[in-house]
Amino acid sequence: MAARRKESALMHGYLITSPLGDIALRADGNALTGLFFVGQKFFPALALGRLDHGAPSVVVQARKQLAAYFDGTLQAFDLPLRLSGTAFQLRVWRELSAIPYGAVTSYGAIAARMGLGPEHARAVGGAIGRNPVSIVVPCHRVLAGGGGLAGYAAGLGRKQALLALEHGTRAPELARPAPPQTPYASTPQ
Secondary structure, eight states: OHHHHHHHHSEEEEEEOOTTSOEEEEEETTEEEEEEETTOTTOOOEEEEEOSTTSOHHHHHHHHHHHHHHHTOOOSOOOOBOOOOOHHHHHHHHHHHTSOTTOBEEHHHHHHHTTOOGGGHHHHHHHHHTOSBTTTSOGGGEEOTTSOOOOOTTOHHHHHHHHHHHTTOOGGGOOSOOOOOOTTBOOOO
16 A cells, blocks of 8 residues: 555656746646646655657647747646645635736735635645646745745745746846735736
């Protein structure tokens, strides 16, 4: 029984490169189940393979869409997802999916949209930290209550870079911090 658990814990993933480091993609059938920067917090045990003719079509689609996102030509992902988490985590991740490209919000604002009080902001942050499909479910668009950078499983440098990309800075030159925004605020042009 223990060997079976160990085997099921090791999932197959596909490795792609991005301007912000290597990304592991995980799929189950025709749905994306994971998108992680290699080595990030909560990085799952994956048997990584090259992305070639053996990869599921959703992984090939994800690679193309991620390339377009990092080029600044894609603002909304169109990928089938199969997310696993608690009922609370799934609710939080649905809220994340509603945050438009280039907009930001806060942990407390997400709690409020879920009908929860400000004391639940930390629980919302915990669920966001467990988001299994970074970038596609845009957890990087959530800031601390004061508008500062806080919490990102792949590191604050990557969070800053993703926000800068969405504010018009192309991926290779991502260095400036994203300006603080009000919840769901549009980005300055």
